[in-house]
Amino acid sequence: MSKLELIATAAMGLESLVAKEVRDLGYECQVENGRITYKGDELAIARSNLWLRTADRVKIKAGEFKAYTFDELFEKTKSIPWEQFLPENAEFPVSGKSQKSKLFSVSDCQSIVKKAIVERLRKAYKKTSWLEENGPLFKIEVSLLKDVATLTIDTSGSGLHKRGYRVDQGEAPLKETLAAALVMLTNWTPERPFADLFCGSGTIPIEAALIGQNIAPGFNREFVSESWDWMPDTVWEQARNEAEDMAKYDQPLDITGSDIDHRLVKIAAENAFEAGLGDLVNFKQMRVQDFAVKKDYGVIVSNPPYGERLGEKNAVEQMYKEMGKVLGALDTWSVYIMTSNEQFEQFYGRPATKKRKLFNGFIRTDFYQYWGKRPPRRSE
Incomplete structure (x- = not known):
């Protein structure tokens, strides 16, 4: 996949820092409240997850559209080429949030998006039975803001603040x-x-x-997208070797x-x-x-x-x-x-x-x- 639309999510007030980090990795980006959007390939996903110090997560934007009715949400979700991302046996839980939108019932939005993706995948993979969902994990989120639905796939897994070094913590740990x-x-x-x-x-x-x-x-640490078949091991190897080469272990x-x-x-x-x-x-x-x-x-x-x-x-x-x-x-x-x-x-x-x-x-x-x-x- 040559050019994916990526979103690095950011805590309130840290957007400009995350944007600077994205630009330092070599990607042009747009800054919005809580998110930085940019285009990149599989290597960009690996590098962003490894390097972004101040971002919360790295997500793929699968689609974005206006949705005023549940029918619209269903049909527009179904028209997204999910088979490009999700294999036949993908496990894909759907979470959601809604702000200032006509479709305010998050649980309904989640189940409609889930049904639409199931229908799309069954057709793409010529399945008449249920989808197994016993394969790699793809966490999907439907986010509604002012009647605009954004559908994303999380590439990080655990939030990026989980660096893997915290053995123990105090009462009120700083992220x-x-x-x-x-x-x-x-x-x-x-x-x-x-x-x-x-x-x-x-x-x-x-x-x-x-x-x-x-x-x-x-x-x-590891990232959920390392288990995806369209993210080759060579990509992660290249990103990790690059990180190793750039480290300055002899800096006093x-x-x-x-x-x-x-x-x-x-x-x-x-x-x-x-x-x-x-x-x-x-x-x-x-x-x-x-x-x-x-x-x-x-x-x-x-x-x-x-x-x-x-x-x-x-x-x-x-x-x-x-x-x-x-x-x-x-x-x-x-x-x-x-x-x-x-x-x-x-x-x-x-x-x-x-x-x-x-x-x-x-x-x-x-x-x-x-x-x-x-x-x-x-x-x-």
């Missing part, structure tokens, strides 16, 4: 895709020191190390993660080890008030507690004040903090250079950016 986004929104380069003072299970420092050594985030890194909870520090170290980065990231138990450093021009990226639970608010706000005292003295360091606390700047003691609205799951947060002095330019 790997968002952690990567936080690092990519900073001015950090692999030559500079990097620290996370609230590392939890280690996600931000691990993602920084993967970025620092240009390691493809999907190198350690100075990355530290610390947390007050010794149990989380142990989990973080195990996760880093599982990611193959055991000796690259240093984890230690430490209070933020004890952070001291002799190096210059470093970058701190942290997702501290927000103080949203009853009884935690005062302690968290006091900790923000102490953080401001400690980090405010580091004039060559850049500090990036994500929190939902709208008075953060007040407690920290100074206004941010820049703020960016982000969502941590369903929690609206701000990414407060305090830029330090620029490192002197090296003479050539």
Whole structure:
């Protein structure tokens, strides 16, 4: 299949980052709310799944059309050449969602799409009996928005945030895709020191190390489309060899993660080890008030507690004040903090250079950016 229409889905607020990643892979793209669309072949599917750090999933757009009635949904779904994607024994569950559309019953839309695909496949494969559905998995979604139905096939399987290195996690783990986004929104380069003072299970420092050594985030996992017969093994082999060639395993890194909870520090170290980065990231138990450093021009990226639970608010706000005292003295360091606390700047003691609205799951947060002095330019 020479040119497929692909969709990389993105969390709210991360679309521009995902679009940049898609363009960096060499594909022109269009940016919409929650999705980036672009054209590509089988290799594009493999490369996108392996490389997109901030996208949620990579999907194939099988069709898109206006649908005001169930008949229309059925007939237009049936007219899509599903046999190009799905073998005779494909297992194809259909999920759905509907917003601002006349066809608002999601369960009805799902069953109509399912029936239409079954009818199309039975005709294409000259089947008079039931379809077995004991073969490879093709997860289909019907998404209705303002009466436009978009039918997609998921190529990823588990969401792309599941990198395969998380052995264990804390209570409120940060998604790997968002952690990567936080690092990519900073001015950090692999030559500079990097620290996370609230590392939890280690996600931000691990993602920084993967970025620092240009390691493809999907190198350690499998994808559902690897089982599809029209996605040849050679395509995945080529994409993985390319990723291996582009990794900079000899790039030295100075990355530290610390947390007050010794149990989380142990989990973080195990996760880093599982990611193959055991000796690259240093984890230690430490209070933020004890952070001291002799190096210059470093970058701190942290997702501290927000103080949203009853009884935690005062302690968290006091900790923000102490953080401001400690980090405010580091004039060559850049500090990036994500929190939902709208008075953060007040407690920290100074206004941010820049703020960016982000969502941590369903929690609206701000990414407060305090830029330090620029490192002197090296003479050539």
